[in-house]
Amino acid sequence: MQQFTRALTREIEIAGERLAVTLSKEGLSVRPVGGRRPPYTMSWEACLHACVAGVGQEPAAEQVQETLQAIRQGASKSIEKPAAEPVAESPSAAPPEPAPSPPPATSSSAPAAATSHPAPATAGDKVTMLLARVDQWLNTHRERFQQALLPGASAAECDALAAALGKPLPEELRALLMWHNGQNPDVPGRFEQSWILMSTEEIADAKKELESQPHEGWHSNFVPFLDDDSGNYRCLDLGSTGFPVLECWRGRSGQPVIAQSLSAWLEAFVTALERGAYTEDPERGTLQLRS
Numbered sequence: 001m002q003q004f005t006r007a008l009t010r011e012i013e014i015a016g017e018r019l020a021v022t023l024s025k026e027g028l029s030v031r032p033v034g035g036r037r038p039p040y041t042m043s044w045e046a047c048l049h050a051c052v053a054g055v056g057q058e059p060a061a062e063q064v065q066e067t068l069q070a071i072r073q074g075a076s077k078s079i080e081k082p083a084a085e086p087v088a089e090s091p092s093a094a095p096p097e098p099a100p101s102p103p104p105a106t107s108s109s110a111p112a113a114a115t116s117h118p119a120p121a122t123a124g125d126k127v128t129m130l131l132a133r134v135d136q137w138l139n140t141h142r143e144r145f146q147q148a149l150l151p152g153a154s155a156a157e158c159d160a161l162a163a164a165l166g167k168p169l170p171e172e173l174r175a176l177l178m179w180h181n182g183q184n185p186d187v188p189g190r191f192e193q194s195w196i197l198m199s200t201e202e203i204a205d206a207k208k209e210l211e212s213q214p215h216e217g218w219h220s221n222f223v224p225f226l227d228d229d230s231g232n233y234r235c236l237d238l239g240s241t242g243f244p245v246l247e248c249w250r251g252r253s254g255q256p257v258i259a260q261s262l263s264a265w266l267e268a269f270v271t272a273l274e275r276g277a278y279t280e281d282p283e284r285g286t287l288q289l290r291s
Helices: 044-053 061-073 123-141 143-148 155-165 171-179 200-212 262-274
Strands: 008-014 017-023 027-032 040-043 222-227 233-237 245-248 257-259 278-280 287-289
Touching (some): 027 044, 155 200, 171 222, 171 262
Antiparallel strands (some): 008 017, 017 027, 027 040
């Protein structure tokens, strides 16, 4: 049995509402899929207390709808862990105020359920969901390699990288780094084909070196996220719409575009994984497309 070394997000559906549930070593959080408001969180201590005390018994349908409405509204930004202490230790605490009721429809022709649709998923949310599928595949087919992946980057580490780059970090790249902040160099294995997953620190160092000693294929808008340990990189082009993925090779002036975005590249990658298009070389640790 493994302990949490990184957050794990899965999608559930309750009363027609799609919810993203994130499990971490601190506890769990829930928000609508694609929602950008603060999630509701609960510590594992509070979860354990709810199970034993019977707080989690089946609610009525009306209570479920009220709960979903509260989740859509989002938790208070000033409260990071609203249930960090077990209920039994604070019996005098006042119950939370009910979520405000949705405003009445201004037109009789407007559909009643229009306000219940979750916000569209962000670019970062899409990457997170795709990486959950990668996790599932690795758990089944490359468990040893998965254990060599490092814990996800913290928000502070991502902010430090953005400061080093001198520009905001794309949401998709931030989501990838917060999934795993690189991989253990002492464990053989490549993330995809001969490419190694880079950490925030490795990205900042490579970017600094390439800026000071650029080669034919390098451009200042490029930010690497995979390397082959030979001075070649897969990069995001921050100077182009959608931040396309391209390859930057020493001795080549052209940069072939691999995908129109990081999420597009990940979707193609995980789809190929799931249909059995890749095979691992047990000696070199590369993950190659089947011939």
